[in-house]
Amino acid sequence: MTLLSDLCLANRQICRSYLRSRRLQSHQIRQFSRSQPTFSPPVAGASEAEVEAARKYCTNLLSKYDRPSYTLSTFIPRNAQTLYLALRALNVSLSLIPDTTSSYTIGLMRLQFWRDAVTKTLAGSPPKEPVAILLASAISELLERTQGRSRISKGWLTRLINAREQTLTNDPYPNIAALESYAENTYSTLMYLTLSAIPMASVTADHVASHVGKAAGIAAVLRGLPLVAFPGPQSQHANAAGANMLGGGTKQGAVMLPLDIMAQTGVKEEEVFRQGAEAPGLRDAVFTVATRASDHLITVQQMLSNLRAGQDVGHDFEHEGEEGHQYDASRGQENETPLDEVNRAFGVFMPAVSTRLWLDRLEGFDFDIFKPELLGSEWKLPWKAYMAFTRKTL
Secondary structure, eight states: OOOOHHHHHHHHHHHHHHHHHHHHHHHHHHHHHHHHHOOOBBBBBBBBHHHHHHHHHHHHHHHHHOOOHHHHHGGSSGGGGGHHHHHHHHHHHTHHHHHHOOOOOHHHHHHHHHHHHHHHHTOOOOOOOOHHHHHHHHHHHHHTTTTTTTOHHHHHHHHHHHGGGGGGGGGSSHHHHHHHHIIIIIIHHHHHHHHHHHTOOOHHHHHHHHHHHHHHHHHHHHHHHHHHHHHGGGEEEEEEEEGGGGTTTTOOOOOOOHHHHHHTTOOOOOHHHHHHGSTTTTHHHHHHHHHHHHHHHHHHHHHHHHTTSSSSSOOOOTTSSTTOOOGGGGOOOOOOOOHHHHHGGGGGHHHHHHHHHHHHHHTTTTTTTTTTGGGSSSSTTTHHHHHHHHHTOO
């Protein structure tokens, strides 16, 4: 069975569960609303039962397709957990588009559906789609909790969707900077949005999130390299923990490494197709790209060390002043230091732990990106994440 078949079957099973709960609402809604407490305010056109069904749907998506995010959800600040779940489910839904559409044009139509869905969701009238319903519920709760002072950036949500357009055709990254930009527009942006739900408007927290997100995004591209290069039967990894988020079901294989790195290390795409892990220069190229991801995690560690020493983080935030990165000191908590802000939002930065574990495994296999073990789940993650969260260290 191909990955496409697996994905379609899984999506049908999840959707059937969601639709069954919708059909039962006319009989159960009165009893449900009386017997079950709800922590989400009503969404226009959505009942409490629909919101809970949407929550279950999104949880199932993460459990099946993005296990690290599912595992790390427990560390997210409680106020932000619903939005985190909706955002990560949206990310999975976007990542599955290349695998579940038959043509580039249909893929573009699906992306446009999500752009329209975001517009309607922010207006309080989400489409009857579970991810949109849960996202609308989280946004409504945030507005109610903060009396409208904190909002979710439409620009960030749109950026997340637009960045996925590249995965429809697997266009190569011209250089390592373009790969970092992709990671910033996807994984870092997911973290900015999650911080908004705490709410947290902090240049320091955003700065940490930027580096962690870039490391996670670069690692995700590396992890998905075998699935994108060989998109046939080898792509049967339904829970590749982010690897299937790179468009691995496309019919034409591609080597998703930055072209400048491939040129420097002498990697040729046709040789990767013929020789796989033994292609000349491939391990050197993977090492170079993985080192850039690791550099971002090392930078975060140094930033935290500087903050604990009572210093500033050591360098400027390159995105300060851009859309969504304007800061009003009066909106922070009184007497809260930058270190206090980071510690309060620490759960949002936990993808650094799963990324570091994967990079260490990659190094352990001498940067052989085709090792099947690199697609498996990391059993150490729950314990490592707990220790990192408790000690507030990454």
